[in-house]
Amino acid sequence: xxxxxxxxxxxxxxxxxxxxxxxxxxxxxxxxxxxxxxxxxxxxxxxxxxxxxxxxxxxxxxxxxxxxxxxxxxxxxxxxxxxxxxxxxxxxxxxxxxxxxxxxxxxxxxxxxxxxxxxxxxxxxxxxxxxxxxxxxxxxxxxxxxxxxxxxxxxxxxxxxxxxxxxxxxxxxxxxxxxxxxxxxxxxxxxxxxxxxxxxxxxxxxxxxxxxxxxxxxxxxxxxxxxxxxxxxxxxxxxxxxxxxxxxxxxxxxxxxxxxxxxxxxxxxxxxxxxxxxxxxxxxxxxxxxxxxxxxxxxxxxxxxxxxxxxxxxxxxxxxxxxxxxxxxxxxxxxxxxxxxxxxxxxxxxxxxxxxxxxxxxxxxxxxxxxxxxxxxxxxxxxxxxxxxxxxxxxxxxxxxxxxxxxxxxxxxxxxxxxxxxxxxxxxxxxxxxxxxxxxxxxxxxxxxxxxxxxxxxxxxxxxxxxxxxxxxxxxxxxxxxxxxxxxxxxxxxxxxxxxxxxxxxxxxxxxxxxxxxxxxxxxxxxxxxxxxxxxxxxxxxxxxxxxxxxxxxxxx
Amino acid sequence: xxxxxxxxxxxxxxxxxxxxxxxxxxxxxxxxxxxxxxxxxxxxxxxxxxxxxxxxxxxxxxxxxxxxxxxxxxxxxxxxxxxxxxxxxxxxxxxxxxxxxxxxxxxxxxxxxxxxxxxxxxxxxxxxxxxxxxxxxxxxxxxxxxxxxxxxxxxxxxxxxxxxxxxxxxxxxxxxxxxxxxxxxxxxxxxxxxxxxxxxxxxx
Numbered sequence: 001x002x003x004x005x006x007x008x009x010x011x012x013x014x015x016x017x018x019x020x021x022x023x024x025x026x027x028x029x030x031x032x033x034x035x036x037x038x039x040x041x042x043x044x045x046x047x048x049x050x051x052x053x054x055x056x057x058x059x060x061x062x063x064x065x066x067x068x069x070x071x072x073x074x075x076x077x078x079x080x081x082x083x084x085x086x087x088x089x090x091x092x093x094x095x096x097x098x099x100x101x102x103x104x105x106x107x108x109x110x111x112x113x114x115x116x117x118x119x120x121x122x123x124x125x126x127x128x129x130x131x132x133x134x135x136x137x138x139x140x141x142x143x144x145x146x147x148x149x150x151x152x153x154x155x156x157x158x159x160x161x162x163x164x165x166x167x168x169x170x171x172x173x174x175x176x177x178x179x180x181x182x183x184x185x186x187x188x189x190x191x192x193x194x195x196x197x198x199x200x201x202x203x204x205x206x207x208x209x210x211x212x213x214x215x216x217x218x219x220x221x222x223x224x225x226x227x228x229x230x231x232x233x234x235x236x237x238x239x240x241x242x243x244x245x246x247x248x249x250x251x252x253x254x255x256x257x258x259x260x261x262x263x264x265x266x267x268x269x270x271x272x273x274x275x276x277x278x279x280x281x282x283x284x285x286x287x288x289x290x291x292x293x294x295x296x297x298x299x300x301x302x303x304x305x306x307x308x309x310x311x312x313x314x315x316x317x318x319x320x321x322x323x324x325x326x327x328x329x330x331x332x333x334x335x336x337x338x339x340x341x342x343x344x345x346x347x348x349x350x351x352x353x354x355x356x357x358x359x360x361x362x363x364x365x366x367x368x369x370x371x372x373x374x375x376x377x378x379x380x381x382x383x384x385x386x387x388x389x390x391x392x393x394x395x396x397x398x399x400x401x402x403x404x405x406x407x408x409x410x411x412x413x414x415x416x417x418x419x420x421x422x423x424x425x426x427x428x429x430x431x432x433x434x435x436x437x438x439x440x441x442x443x444x445x446x447x448x449x450x451x452x453x454x455x456x457x458x459x460x461x462x463x464x465x466x467x468x469x470x471x472x473x474x475x476x477x478x479x480x481x482x483x484x485x486x487x488x489x490x491x492x493x494x495x496x497x498x499x500x501x502x503x504x505x506x507x508x509x510x511x512x513x514x515x516x517x518x519x520x521x522x523x524x525x526x527x528x529x530x531x532x533x534x535x536x537x538x539x540x541x542x543x544x545x546x547x548x549x550x551x552x553x554x555x556x557x
Numbered sequence: 558x559x560x561x562x563x564x565x566x567x568x569x570x571x572x573x574x575x576x577x578x579x580x581x582x583x584x585x586x587x588x589x590x591x592x593x594x595x596x597x598x599x600x601x602x603x604x605x606x607x608x609x610x611x612x613x614x615x616x617x618x619x620x621x622x623x624x625x626x627x628x629x630x631x632x633x634x635x636x637x638x639x640x641x642x643x644x645x646x647x648x649x650x651x652x653x654x655x656x657x658x659x660x661x662x663x664x665x666x667x668x669x670x671x672x673x674x675x676x677x678x679x680x681x682x683x684x685x686x687x688x689x690x691x692x693x694x695x696x697x698x699x700x701x702x703x704x705x706x707x708x709x710x711x712x713x714x715x716x717x718x719x720x721x722x723x724x725x726x727x728x729x730x731x732x733x734x735x736x737x738x739x740x741x742x743x744x745x746x747x748x749x750x751x752x753x754x755x756x757x758x759x760x761x
Binding site: 004005008009012044047048049050060063064067068070071072075117119120126128129130132133135136138168169172175180181184185188189190191192193194195196197199203204205206208210211213214216218219220231234235236239240241242245246247249250251280304305306307308310311313314315316317318319320322323326327342343344345347348349350351354428446447448449450451471472473532554 | 610627640648701
């Protein structure tokens with residue numbers, strides 16, 4: 001029965017995404033290649049002072065990304081620091097400097113790590129005017145960067161890679177906003193709330209009292225998922241009945257998270273003029289996604305460990321309406337897409353089960369990854385895979401007609417190094433710095449022993465990969481973790497983007513080399529296998545030691 | 558150098574205008590439109606699926622679990638009991654949360670052991686009959702549902718406490734048992750608040 005339900009749920013996801021793949025991928029390709037601006041877009045360009053017809057060099061494109069994100073951090077930080085004077089602040093004071101910094105960075109970098117408990121910390125205005133806005137635009141930035149890289153492959157002898165402002169506005173207006181409006185209505189039909197009622201008190205059936213929360217939730221919920229952001233309106237995130245009331249809304253939320261990342265490979269294939277290339281990329285994503293879901297579901301259903309064994313099932317931290325499969329499908333999706341929303345508490349998963357969300361992130365968020373970031377991350381891995389196979393067969397590596405020379409492979413290699421460095425250094429420093437270690441052990445860690453180490457490892461993995469989910473027992477609202485995780489989020493987002501855009505510029509400047517009999521075809525099963533293996537190997541070699549100290553040790557003891 | 562600095566300055570100025578414009582459109586405009594649609598077209602859901610008794614008194618939300626205990630926190634035998642909750646002092650709608658205890662946490666192991674004994678004694682069943690959801694805290698701390706199995710072991714105790722035939726209670730539980738959505742999404746479940754309201758109304 002369990003197996004049946006799991007297969008049917010997976011089949012639902014597969015069928016919907018397969019149906020969406022072509023039309024939605026083609027639509028997004030049109031969005032970013034169309035020469036025509038909408039009237040409203042022309043108005044926006046006029047107001048913000050942008051020449052929409054002028055394409056940018058990679059440096060100018062990068063300046064746009066960085067300036068726009070810096071302004072975003074400043075606005076979200078300021079809104080929080082002035083919270084007590086904002087309307088609908090629900091009487092809540094301004095969060096501390098370190099928390100405001102962490103939250104601002106978190107939402108601008110598309111991470112949505114939450115060191116705070118929303119209903120106890122943030123009023124409505126910060127949420128809808130600060131956080132929800134970043135949920136839209138950080139997603140649009142992610143897609144824009146991916147599209148710029150795709151243009152690098154598609155263009156010949158070009159000094160430019162597109163216009164950041166045009167990509168930003170089009171992605172927001174033509175892709176995210178229309179789906180968000182429709183999706184919010186669907187969620188409200190399912191029971192997600194949308195009001196400005198604040199907290200109301202009701203007298204319960206037994207004569208006690210209960211607080212019922214309010215808030216503009218549906219509008220934020222939909223973009224939280226569609227933009228693979230993940231920051232919950234409530235502390236319990238998508239397990240809160242007001243964010244995710246039924247099993248079918250949960251499936252809908254899963255599809256929202258997957259729609260863009262799984263369709264972008266089609267956009268990529270379309271823009272480079274060979275749809276088979278997109279199919280190869282999406283195949284790798286799908287293989288890893290299905291494998292991860294299967295393993296996690298098997299582990300949670302088996303319910304190994306003392307507490308799950310005693311209870312008769314791994315239901316601690318899971319909602320009855322979702323059950324185990326509804327929880328594992330959501331967890332696989334959320335950690336594989338860099339969303340970080342949760343409809344169950346990963347901290348309470350079985351030891352080995354809890355490792356799977358971590359692994360999804362450690363893969364570099366490519367199963368299928370966040371909006372845009374998933375595509376550019378896997379294209380970097382494809383460059384590495386092509387390079388490795390080039391070494392094996394002794395030819396100059398090339399991908400999509402572009403030579404992978406020293407500059408390209410250096411940029412790709414640097415990209416690969418950023419995330420593991422942040423994860424491992426952040427975790428190590430948390431336990432190595434005198435003063436910090438005591439604080440982490442006494443205040444931050446919730447579960448003692450090995451599991452506590454896993455909580456810290458999970459936090460840095462989540463931050464550096466811009467995921468945002470947590471082993472949520474961890475108290476992260478401390479000066480050290482707020483700052484260190486904030487820095488990990490910033491560097492984990494923008495340092496790779498620098499390398500991606502530099503790579504885009506370098507590829508766009510090249511002419512295409514003609515295909516010869518010595519060219520490695522990158523649309524065949526052999527390349528799909530190679531790319532899958534490279535993705536898994538890079539991760540396994542980097543993270544096996546630290547996983548052995550954490551979840552593996554706990555699970556095997 | 559000077560042109561470079563001017564370029565950066567101009568970019569920042571574009572960024573500021575873009576962010577202000579997008580905040581107005583996506584932060585305020587979009588939120589108001591969705592709120593308007595919710596309040597006009599779907600007011601029941603948008604305001605929290607509040608349920609009322611036959612007399613029209615609001616007693617909570619159909620989506621938010623509540624406790625059925627006396628002031629000391631002892632479970633009331635005449636009501637179906639919900640799952641354990643880690644939200645505040647239990648089912649606190651202002652502080653949703655799971656326990657976040659790991660699988661080997663001693664406190665969790667002790668809590669599950671205690672709950673198992675308590676639930677078994679309270680309902681007069683053996684510990685092996687107590688299902689997992691009865692002894693584990695949910696993810697939100699506000700789970701409005703219990704499993705059909707947990708409802709089943711509570712039927713006799715509730716019937717006895719209310720002095721009504723167990724068959725009548727069983728019929729009511731059956732009527733309030735919801736299968737998986739579309740037949741395969743999620744789990745079978747019983748909404749505790751709705752079931753308890755129906756029980757009260759049964760007696761009139």
